[in-house]
Amino acid sequence: MIDPAAPSRGDTPWIGDDPRFALLRARYRRFVFPVTAAFLLWFLAYVLCxxxxxxxxxxxxxxxxxVAxxxxxxxxxxxxxxxxxYGRFAARRLDPLAEELRRTAAARAGDEHEPTGSLA
Structure with a gap:
């Protein structure tokens, strides 16, 4: 869990350099861009017809x-x-990698910040 009292590190700037993050983005884009383009073409065909x-x-x-x-x-x-x-693709190909990155981020945050106590 993110501690709101902890000093900001710029929202984990290291994550952009992690090869797992680059792989996550590439997997996402390889699915989303072609499917979006195909759907938009299908919709445009419907409108034009x-x-x-x-x-x-x-x-x-x-x-x-x-036919309409x-x-x-x-x-x-x-x-x-x-x-x-997309739900099936994300569960199979994106979520495990994203969870791995979340665990890494949480571990790094735990290493770099002392516990500040309860927020209550």
């Missing part, structure tokens, strides 16, 4: 359900799918 391909979007798939409705519902499904995939 809604604006310029009205005949296609109005085509009925089953009964009175048209299916695409709109797929937007929700893809959003939830991405959230689920």
């Amino acid at each position: 809604s604006a310029y391909a009205r005949g296609f979007m109005a085509a009925e798939v089953v009964g009175h359900i048209n 409705l299916v695409f709109g519902l797929l937007q929700f499904a893809s959003t939830f799918g991405i959230a689920l995939a």
Whole structure:
């Protein structure tokens, strides 16, 4: 736990130099950037089709359900799918490394600061 009475060290400036932190950022970026780009392209395709391909979007798939409705519902499904995939990815590839960095930061903070007692 962070001690608010402890002198500031600039929010652990050493962590930016730790190779584990660089690996954590790289893993995060390798997942988030491509998935974000893919989702934005998918959303842009939906918007552009809604604006310029009205005949296609109005085509009925089953009964009175048209392509536009299916695409709109797929937007929700893809959003939830991405959230689920990110949660699983983070639990497997990011969280263990982040926890290791947290333990290192806590150990370093304990080595560098004397206990100041209770805050109560």
